[in-house]
Amino acid sequence: MDALAGFGQGIWIALQPLNLAVMVVGVLVGVIAGALPGISFVNAMAIALPFTYFMSPLLAMLFLGGIYVGGVFGGSISSLLVNIPGDPDSLPSCWDGYPITQREGPERSLSIAITASAVGGLFSALLLSFASPPFAKFALSFDQPEFFAATFLGLVSVLAIAKGNLLMSLVSLFTGIVLGSIGTDPLYGVSRLTFGVPILDNGIDFVVVMIGIFAIGEVLDALAARQAAGFAPKHKARMRVLRPRELWALRGSVARGTGIGSVIGIIPGAGAAVGALVAYGIERQVNPRRREFGTGVADGLAAPEASKNATTGTALIPLLTLGIPGSAAAAIMLAALTLHGVQPGPLLYTKSPDMLYAIFASFTLANLFMIVISVLVARGFATLMRADPTIICAFILVFSLVGAFGVRNNIADVYICIAFGILGFYMKRFGFPTAPLVLGVILGPLAEGYFLTSMANYANDLTIFFTRPKSGVLMALAFGFILWALRPELGRLVQRLRR
Amino acid sequence: MMRITIARAVVMAAACISVVPLAAHAQGKFPSRPIDMIVNFGPGGGADQIGRAMAKIMEPILGVPVPVANVAGASGNAGLTKVLTSTPDGYTIGTMTGLTISAWASGLGKMQIPDFSYIAIGQSSPSMLFVPAASRFKDYKALLDEAKANPGKIRVATAGYGTLDDIAVKFLGTQGFPMVNVPFAKPGERYASPLGGHSEVLFEEPGDVVQFLESKQYRPLVVFAPKRHPSFPDTPASAEFGQHIDLPNWRGVVASAKVPAEALATLRAAAARALDSPEWKKLCAETYSCIDRMSPEQTLKFVVQNSADVTRFMKEYGMVK
Numbered sequence: 001m002d003a004l005a006g007f008g009q010g011i012w013i014a015l016q017p018l019n020l021a022v023m024v025v026g027v028l029v030g031v032i033a034g035a036l037p038g039i040s041f042v043n044a045m046a047i048a049l050p051f052t053y054f055m056s057p058l059l060a061m062l063f064l065g066g067i068y069v070g071g072v073f074g075g076s077i078s079s080l081l082v083n084i085p086g087d088p089d090s091l092p093s094c095w096d097g098y099p100i101t102q103r104e105g106p107e108r109s110l111s112i113a114i115t116a117s118a119v120g121g122l123f124s125a126l127l128l129s130f131a132s133p134p135f136a137k138f139a140l141s142f143d144q145p146e147f148f149a150a151t152f153l154g155l156v157s158v159l160a161i162a163k164g165n166l167l168m169s170l171v172s173l174f175t176g177i178v179l180g181s182i183g184t185d186p187l188y189g190v191s192r193l194t195f196g197v198p199i200l201d202n203g204i205d206f207v208v209v210m211i212g213i214f215a216i217g218e219v220l221d222a223l224a225a226r227q228a229a230g231f232a233p234k235h236k237a238r239m240r241v242l243r244p245r246e247l248w249a250l251r252g253s254v255a256r257g258t259g260i261g262s263v264i265g266i267i268p269g270a271g272a273a274v275g276a277l278v279a280y281g282i283e284r285q286v287n288p289r290r291r292e293f294g295t296g297v298a299d300g301l302a303a304p305e306a307s308k309n310a311t312t313g314t315a316l317i318p319l320l321t322l323g324i325p326g327s328a329a330a331a332i333m334l335a336a337l338t339l340h341g342v343q344p345g346p347l348l349y350t351k352s353p354d355m356l357y358a359i360f361a362s363f364t365l366a367n368l369f370m371i372v373i374s375v376l377v378a379r380g381f382a383t384l385m386r387a388d389p390t391i392i393c394a395f396i397l398v399f400s401l402v403g404a405f406g407v408r409n410n411i412a413d414v415y416i417c418i419a420f421g422i423l424g425f426y427m428k429r430f431g432f433p434t435a436p437l438v439l440g441v442i443l444g445p446l447a448e449g450y451f452l453t454s455m456a457n458y459a460n461d462l463t464i465f466f467t468r469p470k471s472g473v474l475m476a477l478a479f480g481f482i483l484w485a486l487r488p489e490l491g492r493l494v495q496r497l498r499r
Numbered sequence: 500m501m502r503i504t505i506a507r508a509v510v511m512a513a514a515c516i517s518v519v520p521l522a523a524h525a526q527g528k529f530p531s532r533p534i535d536m537i538v539n540f541g542p543g544g545g546a547d548q549i550g551r552a553m554a555k556i557m558e559p560i561l562g563v564p565v566p567v568a569n570v571a572g573a574s575g576n577a578g579l580t581k582v583l584t585s586t587p588d589g590y591t592i593g594t595m596t597g598l599t600i601s602a603w604a605s606g607l608g609k610m611q612i613p614d615f616s617y618i619a620i621g622q623s624s625p626s627m628l629f630v631p632a633a634s635r636f637k638d639y640k641a642l643l644d645e646a647k648a649n650p651g652k653i654r655v656a657t658a659g660y661g662t663l664d665d666i667a668v669k670f671l672g673t674q675g676f677p678m679v680n681v682p683f684a685k686p687g688e689r690y691a692s693p694l695g696g697h698s699e700v701l702f703e704e705p706g707d708v709v710q711f712l713e714s715k716q717y718r719p720l721v722v723f724a725p726k727r728h729p730s731f732p733d734t735p736a737s738a739e740f741g742q743h744i745d746l747p748n749w750r751g752v753v754a755s756a757k758v759p760a761e762a763l764a765t766l767r768a769a770a771a772r773a774l775d776s777p778e779w780k781k782l783c784a785e786t787y788s789c790i791d792r793m794s795p796e797q798t799l800k801f802v803v804q805n806s807a808d809v810t811r812f813m814k815e816y817g818m819v820k
Contacts, residue, residue: 046542050567053555140695144688184574184607186684187659191607201608202572318687322694323710325687332542339548341785343710409570410577449684457654457681457698 003130010129010357014062014365022059023362026066027369031377033067034074037084037215037396038403040207041071045332047406057340058355062362064336065316068329069366070373072272072312073117076305077378080109081385084214084396088206088442089272089308091214091435092280095161096293096300103296106382110239112298113305114374115247120258120306121367124313127262128320129360135314136321139266144457145465148450149474150267154274155443156478157281158436159485161294166485169436172427176440179204186445187452199412206442208404212417213434215400217424219393224425239375253283253299254306261310266317271327272308273442279307282477285484313363320344320356529589529762533564536752537593539578541571544686545707545786549621549750550594552782556773561765575599576608579753583614587755589762592618595753597805598662604810605661605818612806613756616763617798619770620751621779622788624704625728626663628655629717631693639721639735642700646676653678654698656689661818663746664702666809667723669816670744693717704748705731706786730787744812749790749805751798767795 013019026048033044045067052060075087076097083098085091093113100109127135155173162169182193183203194200247254257279264275283303284293293300316333318324323345325331337344348356385392404417427434458464466472483490534557538550547569554565570578575596582593595615603610628639636642646653657664659682668680681698683689690708692698694716701708701717705728711717719734723746727736737744752770754763773779774792783789793801813819 046569049542050551053551140691143692143695143697147688184572187682188661202577318691322691322716323714324691324694331687335542335547338709339551343713345710345714346716347710347714408572408577409568409581410572453681453683453688456679457692459679 006353006357007129007361009354010359010361011365013058013354013358014362019059019062019358019362020365022055023062023066023366024369024373026063027070027366027373028066028377030067030070030072031074031077031370031373034071034086034090035077035377035381036399036403037078037082037086038211038399038401039406040087040403041067041074042328042332043207043403043406044071045329049332049336052336053339057337057342058358060336060340061333061355061359064329064333065359065363066366066369068333069121069309069312069363070370072309073114073121073305073370073374074377076113076117077110077374077381080113081106081378081382082218084218085210087272088210088438089276091210091273091438092161092276092304093301095280095435096295096297097305099294099296100298100301106378107238107240109301110374110378111242112250112301114239114371115242116250116254116257116302116305117309118241118367118371119247119254120261120308120310121312121370122364123258124262124265124310125360125364125367126313128313128316129357129364132317132321135266135317139318139326140322142267142470143468144450144454145468145471146474147267148447148454149465149471149478150264150278151274151443151447151450153281153474153478153481154277155439155447156481156485157277158439159481160281160284161435162433162485165433166489169433172433173436173440176209176437176442177444178440179209179437180206180441180444181448186449199415202408202410202412203445204416204441205407205413206438207407208413208417209420209441210438211400211404212420213424213427213438215396216417216421217428217434219396219400220421220425221428222389222393239378241371250298250302253287253303256283256286257303257306258310260303261307262314264307265311265314266326271315271329272311274446275311276304276308277439280304281481285481309367316363320348320359321346529765530561530563532590533566534561534589534766535585535591536565536567537578537581537591538567538569539571539575539582539594539596539599540569542569545622545624545704545748546575546594546596546750548782548786549752552779553621553752553770553773556776556778557769560769560772574602574607576602576610579610579615582753583610583755585755587757587759589754589758589766592752592754592766595751597747597749597809600802600806601663601809601813602661604806604813612799612802615753616756616758617795617802618752618754618763618766619774620749620790620793620798620801621770621774622706622751622783622786623747623749623790624706624786624788626667626723626746626748627703627705627731627734628667628720628723629693629701629703629708629711630699630720631696632715632718634693634699634718636699636720639740642720643676643740646671646678650677651679653700654681655679655700655702656681656683656692656698657702658683658686658689661813663748663809665818666812666816667702667744667746669818670742670812673816674742704788706788709785709787728787730784745808747805748788749801750788 030041033039034041075090076093078084078086079090079093080097080101097109158173260279261275287299289297315326318326319330325334404413536554538547540546554567558565570581585591630636655678693701722728723737723744725738
């Protein structure tokens, strides 16, 4: 079938009332789950999975796809309104987004975020619709060294957010990496750093750490400060799509974010969190206003927002075109499809092109509906935030603990989450940067796995990371970051040597 | 359509209301409340599939809901810990896989086979080697020849060290065909690696790569078993090459060994009926994992035998920690 005709047909199928309604409900569930600190969208998709058994495979995909698209954006709502990331991928949105909220009100930051996210998401959905086969080939050319290099770039991006506090950030980052290596190691099955404590055998999940440090830590901080105004945004959280002129002013950061996100989306395991982080890090190097980053620069919010939603469409390309689930979200969609006896992969193009194009089309539409639904959810969320802070704190605490339990249905995760909440509180009090720690927990285990598999695959040849072209480019970027971050120190060293 | 749904909802609601006093009346009878099915791996995998499908088919047979919860981690031990630590009244059952028992054999955790009652084994799926459609290896012999000529050059994408995959690669090494084990933590990455030309061979059970087999992206080379698999009559068994190794991936449903005999008998009867259902037959056929139904004694014997086989290889190859 001709791609354009197929897409037109797909739009028609996607607009059938039942299909449309299921997709819209999915987006709504996703945005709400994303916005609630503690409940992640992957969580929501796993909970939604059994409900899809009663649906047709198409409806199941529309529902889960809606949650995915909505959820990846939804996390930013709480990032921007209360400075608590609703999902790991919304963490970079806090750094420049929340200062914008504080200075100019939530309307400005939310509008930038939704517009950038929608642009990134739409572009990615169109890539999925029209460029899947070539993009899938591109995806297959990536191997473990490339994945390692991309993850390494993400780790190095932490330097970009160090805000002049390089040593502390590095200590925090490496602490995170060590915490991430606790538990049964994924390749050898050996217990590491568990000190014989059984609840640590399962390892420390990064979502649990994130909920603990940001959500519970924030609540403890608010309670300790007895700060009544802590959460309540002073303005009504209206949001809208940016005017073309305003968007044009952000064209550089949105375009870079979209490009980065589209490529990172095809890397399995990395997903939206790494996409947003790398986009922020790169933006911080190349933006003309890079020195002001962290104080509320619009580009610093637009880039990660565009990037994280740009991962959503391309993450589905390996799943639908090759049958390879690229992320946790895609794995859940694979489960939904196979349960109905539908095998994703190249055969979809010949066997059920109608369904495939309907999925493409509704994924594209979901990015548009995301705007409308997010406006409503953000408004509701902002209204809730005007309640008594103690009540809000209580709710955040409940959602956090439920969310921590829900990650793996494991009570140990609740205790770990509380421990990290207390740690987060003290880190915040002592001005110790928390974000690098969480990023270490997220990226450390990924980097380890990619590194070990690369070594096994290429006869323990360390130069493989530099001699493979794509991996070489990523590593060069990463080392560029390192030099850039160390520039002040290096400058001083050169001066001292001259003397 | 809408009206039918509402009507059905009303009927169901009425049924629920009428069932409540009955349920209260039948306190002594098993089961009188929902039975938790703990899937010991995350959503989307093989254990998830058997757990959810069994739960769905057993629900009407048992007459109570069977909600599914995924408790993943530690090679499946986290979920089983939950099965063992819940009150042993038969209201908590869980999935069990050969993979988990081989993890015990390698020294992980402290669980043992007699800690569980084996309700049923629903699937047993062969271990196979696959190559991408365009691979230079026309057949298994071509692969073996090249492995012999270039020792340690052919890369096999596997699920990790200490697994059945690892045993198979080590076994081939001892037979004079050394290849490299390239471990992948995530299945998706493992399937992508040979397809992208980054490694040569994939070790997997066919049920997990149905999508690739149907689309002819991968083709099977050999099955590690005494004889050919009925679904792959053209794929040789390793025994035909003098390689006597049998590595089935089995999956089943278990409960704590402390569950009273009466409840266990009810669960076993329900599971047996579920395994005979056309829905189950269809699912196992689609995943190439059908297995003859076994009595409780045969089931236990099968588990013990499989574990002994795996342990023997692990000891031989120094994989026991």
